[in-house]
Amino acid sequence: MIHVLDFANYTLFWYYFAGNLVYLIALLIALKTSAAHQRRVGSYRLRWITESPLAPPITLLAPAHNEEKSIRISIRNLLELDYPELEIIVINDGSEDRTLAELQDEFKLRPVRVVYVPEVPSAAVRGLYRSDADPRLLVIDKEAAGSKADAVNAGLNAATSPYVCVVDSDSVLERDALLRIMIPVLADPERVVGVGGIIRILNGSEIRGGHLTRVRLPRKSIEVIQVIEYLRAFLIGREAWAQGNMMMVISGAFGLFRTDLVRAVGGYRAKAIGEDFDLVTRLHRHLLEKKVEYRIKFVPDPVCWTEAPSDLKSLGRQRARWQKGLLDTLLPNSDMLFRRRYGRVGWIALPYLWIFELIAPVIEIGGILTIVLAAALGVLSREFFIQFMIFGYAFATVISMGAVLQEELTYKRYNDWQDVARLVSYCFLEHIPYRQIHMFWRLQGLWQYMRGDMTWKPLERKGLQSTAASLPGAPR
Amino acid sequence: MAFDSDFFHKFAPSALVFKAIIWAIAADFVLLAFILLRRNYRMRYFRKRDRRVFELRQQWDALISGEIPFESWRTNSFDRRIIEDIALDAFEAAPADESARLLRFLRAAGLIEKRIFEARTLKGWRRRSALVALGRTRAPEGIPALADALQDRDPEARNAALRGLGRLGSPEAAEEILQWVAESGLNVPALPLQNALINCCREKPQILLPYLHAPPKLREVLARVLGEVASSSLGADLIGLADDELPELRAAAARAMSNAQPGHALEVLAELSRDTVWFVRLRAVVALGNLYDPKALPHLLQALTDSNRLVRMRAAEGLVDFKSELASIFVQVAKTQDRYGLHAFLAALENAGLRDTLDAEIRKSLSLSSTEVHELLTILRVGKFPGMQVAPALETLQTAAPK
Numbered sequence: 017m018i019h020v021l022d023f024a025n026y027t028l029f030w031y032y033f034a035g036n037l038v039y040l041i042a043l044l045i046a047l048k049t050s051a052a053h054q055r056r057v058g059s060y061r062l063r064w065i066t067e068s069p070l071a072p073p074i075t076l077l078a079p080a081h082n083e084e085k086s087i088r089i090s091i092r093n094l095l096e097l098d099y100p101e102l103e104i105i106v107i108n109d110g111s112e113d114r115t116l117a118e119l120q121d122e123f124k125l126r127p128v129r130v131v132y133v134p135e136v137p138s139a140a141v142r143g144l145y146r147s148d149a150d151p152r153l154l155v156i157d158k159e160a161a162g163s164k165a166d167a168v169n170a171g172l173n174a175a176t177s178p179y180v181c182v183v184d185s186d187s188v189l190e191r192d193a194l195l196r197i198m199i200p201v202l203a204d205p206e207r208v209v210g211v212g213g214i215i216r217i218l219n220g221s222e223i224r225g226g227h228l229t230r231v232r233l234p235r236k237s238i239e240v241i242q243v244i245e246y247l248r249a250f251l252i253g254r255e256a257w258a259q260g261n262m263m264m265v266i267s268g269a270f271g272l273f274r275t276d277l278v279r280a281v282g283g284y285r286a287k288a289i290g291e292d293f294d295l296v297t298r299l300h301r302h303l304l305e306k307k308v309e310y311r312i313k314f315v316p317d318p319v320c321w322t323e324a325p326s327d328l329k330s331l332g333r334q335r336a337r338w339q340k341g342l343l344d345t346l347l348p349n350s351d352m353l354f355r356r357r358y359g360r361v362g363w364i365a366l367p368y369l370w371i372f373e374l375i376a377p378v379i380e381i382g383g384i385l386t387i388v389l390a391a392a393l394g395v396l397s398r399e400f401f402i403q404f405m406i407f408g409y410a411f412a413t414v415i416s417m418g419a420v421l422q423e424e425l426t427y428k429r430y431n432d433w434q435d436v437a438r439l440v441s442y443c444f445l446e447h448i449p450y451r452q453i454h455m456f457w458r459l460q461g462l463w464q465y466m467r468g469d470m471t472w473k474p475l476e477r478k479g480l481q482s483t484a485a486s487l488p489g490a491p492r
Numbered sequence: 493m494a495f496d497s498d499f500f501h502k503f504a505p506s507a508l509v510f511k512a513i514i515w516a517i518a519a520d521f522v523l524l525a526f527i528l529l530r531r532n533y534r535m536r537y538f539r540k541r542d543r544r545v546f547e548l549r550q551q552w553d554a555l556i557s558g559e560i561p562f563e564s565w566r567t568n569s570f571d572r573r574i575i576e577d578i579a580l581d582a583f584e585a586a587p588a589d590e591s592a593r594l595l596r597f598l599r600a601a602g603l604i605e606k607r608i609f610e611a612r613t614l615k616g617w618r619r620r621s622a623l624v625a626l627g628r629t630r631a632p633e634g635i636p637a638l639a640d641a642l643q644d645r646d647p648e649a650r651n652a653a654l655r656g657l658g659r660l661g662s663p664e665a666a667e668e669i670l671q672w673v674a675e676s677g678l679n680v681p682a683l684p685l686q687n688a689l690i691n692c693c694r695e696k697p698q699i700l701l702p703y704l705h706a707p708p709k710l711r712e713v714l715a716r717v718l719g720e721v722a723s724s725s726l727g728a729d730l731i732g733l734a735d736d737e738l739p740e741l742r743a744a745a746a747r748a749m750s751n752a753q754p755g756h757a758l759e760v761l762a763e764l765s766r767d768t769v770w771f772v773r774l775r776a777v778v779a780l781g782n783l784y785d786p787k788a789l790p791h792l793l794q795a796l797t798d799s800n801r802l803v804r805m806r807a808a809e810g811l812v813d814f815k816s817e818l819a820s821i822f823v824q825v826a827k828t829q830d831r832y833g834l835h836a837f838l839a840a841l842e843n844a845g846l847r848d849t850l851d852a853e854i855r856k857s858l859s860l861s862s863t864e865v866h867e868l869l870t871i872l873r874v875g876k877f878p879g880m881q882v883a884p885a886l887e888t889l890q891t892a893a894p895k
Contacts, residue, residue, distance in 0.1 A: 055617035056648055064655065068687045069720055128842040146843055202683045410516035417523040424527050436531060440524060
């Protein structure tokens with residue numbers, strides 16, 4: 017028994033060590049590449065892209081479900097994006113509220129007959145509408161199928177551009193976000209098949225008329241911790257994985273893909289829980305099987321601001337769902353593991369996700385239990401325990417601080433001294449007890465998946481409307 | 493399975509880990525200190541810069557007229573950078589006379605020479621910045637330095653040089669780019685190359701023609717440029733390109749014809765609208781629509797029954813543009829008995845908001861019998877020919893369409 021506990025404790029130590037070491041290496045790669053990216057962008061003039069008659073057209077796909085509160089502002093925001101060749105398709109995914117009516121009022125919609133070829137599966141379309149106020153806007157009204165993936169597929173069927181950009185209609189894109197996300201495509205159109213932008217947390221910032229006017233750190237601790245998590249995930253994780261062409265997730269809130277390839281893999285999987293991760297994995301699989309040379313890129317400066325859960329219950333639900341989504345995609349693609357044809361995706365990226373993401377809650381919570389058990393049986397080495405705690409804490413803090421450093425060196429969105437001080441202090445505070453609670457949510461997600469519980473309750477969101485409502489002169 | 497306790501202790505945290513803890517804690521403090529110091533430094537820097545920008549802005553006219561001697565600021569890199577930034581930003585948006593004044597200033601102050609020197613001697617991102625700044629000045633004396641940078645081993649530097657030359661927008665810059673791609677092949681992304689050439693060849697598209705015998709991939713790129721910049725001055729050359737074996741070149745010729753509109757455009761475009769390659773047909777159909785010539789109508793009607801949906805869509809859009817002849821065109825569309833063509837036509841009609849106009853035109857048409865009127869209105873309303881079976885997906889859309 018003592019040997020088993022010893023073994024479990026040391027395994028946990030080395031597991032922690034390896035996980036953080038991977039992140040440390042990723043941090044070093046990310047620091048180097050983002051500095052290079054900053055310099056490269058410095059020699060670009062984004063305005064020159066807007067002036068180009070050959071800029072490849074983009075179709076923005078914005079699924080909306082029961083978003084009557086914010087739909088006007090969000091779509092106006094999308095229509096104001098800087099890009100020369102833009103088509104915007106809003107998919108009203110069986111909303112039970114006034115989403116469609118709000119769109120009709122604001123954008124003067126009229127029914128049209130456009131070419132809609134059901135190449136990828138999607139629920140029945142009830143009607144198609146073109147805006148008289150802005151002919152670039154097309155609205156698809158469809159039956160609800162209970163998934164964002166199904167709605168995006170409907171948009172994909174009507175898209176006419178070589179690139180589609182999927183956005184959440186309740187998110188705020190920075191005005192030049194499309195120009196920036198296209199930079200890798202313009203530099204290498206033959207090979208770049210997908211590009212992910214960075215998602216940042218909107219909570220606490222000020223919005224006027226659908227535009228972000230002042231970036232502030234959220235007030236609640238739980239939101240600030242999510243800011244650090246997002247910085248770590250995007251500015252370190254994705255930046256580094258993308259360098260090795262092993263990025264496995266392009267966020268569903270803001271990602272650009274080559275339309276023909278998304279159609280070729282059958283669009284989004286309607287039943288997928290994590291449809292964004294699932295799509296990118298299938299793209300990797302498809303292209304590797306076809307032996308096509310390709311790149312899936314990450315660009316850290318086209319920013320999409322999105323609202324994060326602001327209470328523990330919603331956050332817990334979100335994280336459990338993400339974990340379910342992870343398992344839901346990793347399981348059917350387990351045949352890619354350690355197979356030569358899938359290259360580094362099969363040998364590095366997917367094994368990493370299995371070991372350090374999927375089973376992390378099992379190992380970490382199991383580890384905590386063994387430590388408690390060892391202490392109860394009086395066989396816990398105090399020396400080991402203290403070293404383990406300090407080491408794990410200090411190492412994890414370095415990674416979080418690294419993410420803040422990366423933000424400071426490059427993008428500097430948080431200008432207020434107070435915000436930076438809070439951000440730094442939360443790097444030290446986030447590990448206890450948030451990390452343990454987070455692991456519990458993730459374990460819950462795995463358990464729900466095993467039980468076949470795939471229900472998804474939409475997150476409570478305040479919407480852009482309410483963020484703006486408190487400000488004087490904010491439009492309706 | 494039995495475990496030996498030594499086995500675990502071999503892998504246990506050791507003294508090395510204790511050192512690692514110290515390192516990690518030290519790293520935390522270093523990172524924290526670095527963040528705070530850097531933030532402080534930047535805050536002071538931007539405050540100073542803002543103050544200086546304001547001062548220089550106040551003296552702007554005196555600065556560019558030389559009233560304030562150039563020597564008083566050009567050796568100070570902080571001031572020089574601010575002044576150059578202000579001048580180049582103003583230059584981008586300035587009318588011709590103001591541009592000339594700013595260019596004189598940039599020359600007299602030696603800023604262009606300095607950028608030329610930097611573009612020739614620096615490396616990496618500093619060279620790229622110099623190249624872009626040089627392009628923004630649009631000074632022809634920058635061309636040789638920019639052309640030299642096209643030979644750089646760093647692809648980013650080549651891109652920057654290309655963008656710089658494109659910004660100059662002169663045929664001389666185009667010659668440099670074309671000579672370089674002809675010698676070294678296509679070793680930059682197509683879009684910046686095309687953009688640069690479009691900017692530089694607008695005045696004189698003829699300079700592209702000798703290079704159209706390049707290898708196929710480069711020919712495609714040049715063909716697309718030609719499609720954008722072609723003008724009536726190309727005349728007979730365009731007709732020659734319409735027979736080219738490379739589909740991209742035929743497509744470019746078709747595209748160019750809508751800009752150039754030479755005498756034989758209609759005939760050539762009609763021929764190209766029956767090409768075997770779909771995107772050549774597409775370009776030809778778009779060009780036919782742009783000609784806005786009633787003689788193009790039979791060809792557009794034929795393209796409405798094309799096997800490619802994009803060609804049908806564009807043909808329909810071209811037909812709908814003939815707003816005054818909608819009723820007679822609709823009669824012709826009905827005669828084709830092609831349901832896909834009809835669908836494309838109705839889609840284009842609705843997109844243009846002309847459905848009611850056509851309805852009214854059919855009703856008041858004197859050349860149609862009442863049976864024909866009834867039949868056409870039925871087709872317009874239900875979106876299908878009498879007795880036609882439609883696929884369920886299409887049926888859904890038709891029921892969703894306005895009645």
